Amino acid sequence: MGIFPFLVVAWVVVVGLYGIVTSRDLINQIVCLIVVQSSTYVLLLGVGYVTGGAAPYFFDIPLHTKAVDPVVQALALTDVVVEAAVTALLLSFAIQAQKRFGTLDPHELSEFKG
Structure with a gap:
């Protein structure tokens, strides 16, 4: 099969992590996290x-x-279910x-730490 799928996995992880780090919106960060987790399918x-x-x-396949x-x-199917639940x-x-703080900016939400 080669190394190509693993390079695709690395590229998708890097793109998703870049989106998580640079995002100023929680929804966008969640979508980027979905992208990172989607790399596990590949x-x-x-x-x-x-x-x-x-x-x-x-059933009717010859031996060997x-x-x-x-x-x-089975792991891929489990991964889909876990991703849906986490999302x-x-x-x-x-x-x-x-609803509580009126913002989705993670930097503004850090001010509400108690």
């Missing part, structure tokens, strides 16, 4: 890819046939910050 695809591999069910690792597919939680925090 990482899992790069790790689990098998050239010429069959689907990971073995290359197959894709089903654990990687929902962070967006609910952003909504509460807007």
Whole structure:
């Protein structure tokens, strides 16, 4: 498969982290965090890819046939569910910050530390 998927992962992580560091809005930071977590999908695809591999069910496949690792597919599905839950939680925090403090700027919210 090569090194290309891993270079894509590194590039997507760097772009997402740059967005997180330079953003002045909580919603934008959450979206950038989603971008960073989306890089894990490409990482899992790069790790689990098998050239010429069959689907990971073995009903009528001959013995010694290359197959894709089903654990990687399960991890990718779990990653999607975790990302959805984390996104929902962070967006609910952003909504509460807007309601309570009237701003979504993280630098202004740091003034409210108690």
